[in-house]
Amino acid sequence: MTTTTAHAFDTAISLTDNGIGHHTGQTTPEYANMVGPFGGVTAAAIVRAIERHPERIGEPVALTVNYLAAVTDGDFDIVVRPVRTNRTNQHWTAEVSQEHGPTTTATAVFGVRREAWSDTEALIPAVPEPESIAHTTIPGLVPWMRNYDMHYVAGGVPTDPEESTSSTTTLWVRQRPARVLDFAALTALSDVFYPRVFLRRGRMLPAGTISLTTYFHVDGAELAAQGTDYVLATAHAQRFARGYFDQTAQIWGRDATLLATSHQIVYYKD
Amino acid sequence: MTTTTAHAFDTAISLTDNGIGHHTGQTTPEYANMVGPFGGVTAAAIVRAIERHPERIGEPVALTVNYLAAVTDGDFDIVVRPVRTNRTNQHWTAEVSQEHGPTTTATAVFGVRREAWSDTEALIPAVPEPESIAHTTIPGLVPWMRNYDMHYVAGGVPTDPEESTSSTTTLWVRQRPARVLDFAALTALSDVFYPRVFLRRGRMLPAGTISLTTYFHVDGAELAAQGTDYVLATAHAQRFARGYFDQTAQIWGRDATLLATSHQIVYYKD
Numbered sequence: 001m002t003t004t005t006a007h008a009f010d011t012a013i014s015l016t017d018n019g020i021g022h023h024t025g026q027t028t029p030e031y032a033n034m035v036g037p038f039g040g041v042t043a044a045a046i047v048r049a050i051e052r053h054p055e056r057i058g059e060p061v062a063l064t065v066n067y068l069a070a071v072t073d074g075d076f077d078i079v080v081r082p083v084r085t086n087r088t089n090q091h092w093t094a095e096v097s098q099e100h101g102p103t104t105t106a107t108a109v110f111g112v113r114r115e116a117w118s119d120t121e122a123l124i125p126a127v128p129e130p131e132s133i134a135h136t137t138i139p140g141l142v143p144w145m146r147n148y149d150m151h152y153v154a155g156g157v158p159t160d161p162e163e164s165t166s167s168t169t170t171l172w173v174r175q176r177p178a179r180v181l182d183f184a185a186l187t188a189l190s191d192v193f194y195p196r197v198f199l200r201r202g203r204m205l206p207a208g209t210i211s212l213t214t215y216f217h218v219d220g221a222e223l224a225a226q227g228t229d230y231v232l233a234t235a236h237a238q239r240f241a242r243g244y245f246d247q248t249a250q251i252w253g254r255d256a257t258l259l260a261t262s263h264q265i266v267y268y269k270d
Numbered sequence: 271m272t273t274t275t276a277h278a279f280d281t282a283i284s285l286t287d288n289g290i291g292h293h294t295g296q297t298t299p300e301y302a303n304m305v306g307p308f309g310g311v312t313a314a315a316i317v318r319a320i321e322r323h324p325e326r327i328g329e330p331v332a333l334t335v336n337y338l339a340a341v342t343d344g345d346f347d348i349v350v351r352p353v354r355t356n357r358t359n360q361h362w363t364a365e366v367s368q369e370h371g372p373t374t375t376a377t378a379v380f381g382v383r384r385e386a387w388s389d390t391e392a393l394i395p396a397v398p399e400p401e402s403i404a405h406t407t408i409p410g411l412v413p414w415m416r417n418y419d420m421h422y423v424a425g426g427v428p429t430d431p432e433e434s435t436s437s438t439t440t441l442w443v444r445q446r447p448a449r450v451l452d453f454a455a456l457t458a459l460s461d462v463f464y465p466r467v468f469l470r471r472g473r474m475l476p477a478g479t480i481s482l483t484t485y486f487h488v489d490g491a492e493l494a495a496q497g498t499d500y501v502l503a504t505a506h507a508q509r510f511a512r513g514y515f516d517q518t519a520q521i522w523g524r525d526a527t528l529l530a531t532s533h534q535i536v537y538y539k540d
Contacts, residue, residue, distance in 0.1 A: 113512040238392040242383040
């Protein structure tokens with residue numbers, strides 16, 4: 001006899017059906033951030049809600065999630081709506097709300113991939129394999145980080161108050177315990193970076209993602225082929241401008257498949 | 271006695287008020303694309319509609335526009351709604367619709383900039399001044415392009431059927447006739463690039479933006495300081511994957527101010 005325990009990630013994005021496109025979820029302590037849950041897990045729950053909609057066609061192509069207010073611990077409602085279905089793609093809107101009002105809005109594009117000329121123009125960063133890098137443990141920074149094995153290649157969480165001239169962080173990362181990669185997990189990984197301003201300033205300060213956009217470059221089969229292996233995640237900022245900075249990121253499979261590119265704008269106070 | 275004629279761009283984004291947050295606009299032949307209007311002008315009209323809302327605070331920080339269906343020639347309705355107002359930022363949703371249904375959805379973040387440590391980490395491409403570059407005229411490619419003076423530094427519209435190994439296009443560009451830069455104009459400029467797949471494949475083929483995200487890095491005063499000067503716009507793709515490719519772009523002032531960074535996912539058929 002075997003007992004199966006759900007992965008903490010699946011628990012965190014588990015949804016109750018309240019009618020077509022209407023769901024209730026619950027925050028979990030495992031995915032807590034400084035204030036409210038990890039933004040990546042909220043984004044993942046939205047992807048999961050769309051995936052479960054009976055009218056959904058195709059797989060994620062683009063997702064934009066706007067963080068309006070911190071999700072407070074407890075229940076939250078997700079409503080997803082297909083606004084338009086075209087021949088090969090479908091446009092969605094989503095809203096997460098709690099008793100105190102809307103906390104998160106999102107738009108998504110799902111689509112069907114067809115045979116077409118294809119090419120990866122970006123180059124995977126030249127880095128040592130994950131097995132050769134010391135595991136960077138940052139005990140207690142925030143709970144959600146404990147759900148990932150993170151092997152920093154460059155730009156680890158600053159522990160000394162020393163400024164950096166580069167905002168680039170590159171790390172090998174996978175879910176902990178290991179879990180096969182799917183779109184919900186890839187969505188969460190696109191928000192796996194601590195705020196770039198910490199690295200530049202050499203210290204923690206108030207910062208939070210305002211809007212996150214992720215573009216998916218693979219289908220579900222290509223994603224599943226990554227199995228439970230590490231992915232290489234790299235991110236940097238282009239400009240820090242009086243309270244807002246941008247971040248642009250790539251998520252690569254170990255086999256040099258560019259799985260996703262992702263962008264966000266982040267509030268900071270310094 | 272002088273006669274003032276509105277700039278074609280202002281005509282293209284001119285809106286009639288139909289109550290708070292409700293507007294009607296009209297497509298104009300000057301901003302026509304292959305099918306429907308130039309996506310940049312639709313995005314600009316959404317920004318303008320939010321700017322006109324009496325509850326609006328601050329200036330654009332982030333904008334995501336999803337192109338669901340071509341806008342057909344004629345009237346279109348824009349509805350913008352402030353979903354949440356925080357202390358220093360405000361989250362919006364927007365929808366453009368016509369008789370045949372919704373054509374465009376959008377989310378936006380407006381915000382107030384405060385004094386804070388700031389830095390531009392990206393570097394402006396090293397290129398010759400716009401006055402030293404031949405004006406690349408592509409007669410008749412699409413009407414909207416005639417509203418811009420475009421001086422290509424790299425990656426001009428391919429005229430020979432020759433593939434390129436790089437998807438990078440860099441150009442000096444300004445509105446034609448010259449017009450002082452504002453957020454609506456900067457929004458439109460973030461979509462000023464012809465599809466990257468044309469450059470890689472050395473020919474035109476079916477392609478269209480599905481979702482466009484722009485992050486703004488300046489306030490209105492910094493933007494107005496650019497006057498009517500050229501901006502340097504550069505864009506490249508990271509991956510072309512079976513029907514969808516991404517594009518990431520920067521818009522620089524001539525004084526090396528990074529005005530905006532922008533990203534899009536584009537449908538193509540090849």
